[in-house]
Amino acid sequence: xxxxxxxxxxxxxxxxxxxxxxxxxxxxxxxxxxxxxxxxxxxxxxxxxxxxxxxxxxxxxxxxxxxxxxxxxxxxxxxxxxxxxxxxxxxxxxxxxxxxxxxxxxxxxxxxxxxxxxxxxxxxxxxxxxxxxxxxxxxxxxxxxxxxxxxxxxxxxxxxxxxxxxxxxxxxxxxxxxxxxxxxxxxxxxxxx
Numbered sequence: 154x155x156x157x158x159x160x161x162x163x164x165x166x167x168x169x170x171x172x173x174x175x176x177x178x179x180x181x182x183x184x185x186x187x188x189x190x191x192x193x194x195x196x197x198x199x200x201x202x203x204x205x206x207x208x209x210x211x212x213x214x215x216x217x218x219x220x221x222x223x224x225x226x227x228x229x230x231x232x233x234x235x236x237x238x239x240x241x242x243x244x245x246x247x248x249x250x251x252x253x254x255x256x257x258x259x260x261x262x263x264x265x266x267x268x269x270x271x272x273x274x275x276x277x278x279x280x281x282x283x284x285x286x287x288x289x290x291x292x293x294x295x296x297x298x299x300x301x302x303x304x305x306x307x308x309x310x311x312x313x314x315x316x317x318x319x320x321x322x323x324x325x326x327x328x329x330x331x332x333x334x335x336x337x338x339x340x341x342x343x344x345x346x
Contacts, residue, residue, distance in 0.1 A: 155226040156239060157182055157197055158326065160338045174317055175332045179324040182237040185214040193228040195237060196220035242319040242326055245344050249311055252333045252340035256307030266300045
């Protein structure tokens with residue numbers, strides 16, 4: 154079973170030894186349509202502008218204007234259309250979280266892959282450059298997968314986290330450790346056990 158969540162930020166527990174935790178807000182979701190493969194089309198609130206196709210879906214499923222973003226997620230057997238209940242999270246011990254990492258733009262090989270830099274004295278001209286990237290004779294080209302400068306971050310990453318607690322009243326899930334992504338990032342939480 155999956156839930157759409159928003160990352161609030163990180164904190165730590167009060168007891169000794171202190172444990173780093175991540176706070177996630179479970180977003181209110183409406184189940185629009187349940188499919189036979191165990192997945193469902195759900196709607197939730199976002200800052201996305203409403204267009205005619207979104208208005209058509211809202212009128213088709215009979216949901217209010219604030220639910221303007223649609224997504225397909227896994228749901229438990231027996232789930233019906235309407236509000237998606239998050240009470241299951243009170244008994245959950247382990248979850249998988251999927252978020253996009255922080256995007257860092259186009260970066261060099263030193264920052265992106267942790268390469269070493271050249272010597273910093275005696276007139277060298279190597280600096281932070283990559284150096285040799287291929288062979289002249291064989292294969293005579295740059296091979297696929299070569300670590301080079303390029304886009305760093307903004308990729309989907311899934312991590313396993315233990316559940317510390319769940320506040321059902323405020324819909325706040327507290328997970329042990331860190332979760333990828335920036336504050337305010339939206340992602341998916343999947344129940345493992």
